[in-house]
Amino acid sequence: MIISHYMKNEHRECDTYFAEAEQAAASGDWEKAEEQFIAFSNETLTHFKKEEEELFPAFEAQTGSSEGPTQVMRFEHEQVRGLIGKLAEALEAQDKDAYLSLCESMMILLQQHNMKEEQMLYAMCDRVLPPEIKESTLEKMKKVEY
Template sequence: MTSIPDYMTSKHRECDDYFTEAESAVAKDNWSEAETKWQLFSDEFAQHLSQEEETLFPQFEQATGMTAGPTQVMRMEHQQMRALVQDMNNALEKKLKDEYLGLSETLMVMMQQHNMKEEMMLYPMMAQHLTNGEQLISSFEAS
């Protein structure tokens, strides 16, 4: 068993790795590899956001009574990142290297800032307030 901070942080790193591999492939005009790595990133990223928004955030809000706090900010940032992912999907589909790489820089900065907030503040708060953390992580690992 693992803690919410450990598990969710490891998922951040997994997404980062796929993201970097896709970016590197685009930079080398290796569009097939880029599409493969981007799909892995997109799938993992979507699942990660879903786990937060559908499970962790609501349970944290219920346990703490904080509904207008950090989870609201995280949801807003998720929407901004989803929009960038969609723009990057379009650029990749059209093989627009410069556009993709420009959007990639923006998304990478957003993800780094976002992840730091979650890893340094929100996930430790969740570990403190959610008594069923190990059970939640087990359910994530099973899906």
């Protein structure tokens, strides 16, 4: 399997949970919003862990650089983590306006982040990682748990 396909699929899964949580909050179904938000948070944080512990180090070892795209992605991961915390607070308070406003910020951040990963970083990983490292990295990523 190609790294970009595997990781793009994970992005879509996270996007689905996020959209369902937002939709539930907008309609005032806080129980469903919380359930979907927890799924979104867990999947997103697991995805970040796969990248930060397996994919990025493999890419950096192959390219000899920890600057550049992986450094930017790590910074953006921290921004997303911060927004997840703020969303959780708004959800707990059942503050629809705050939650939906934060959702807008999160959606913009994630769309830009995912586009950079999908169009640049994952393509670079598929190109520069030798087949055996690609396969072992994918296998390790599949075993990562949050």
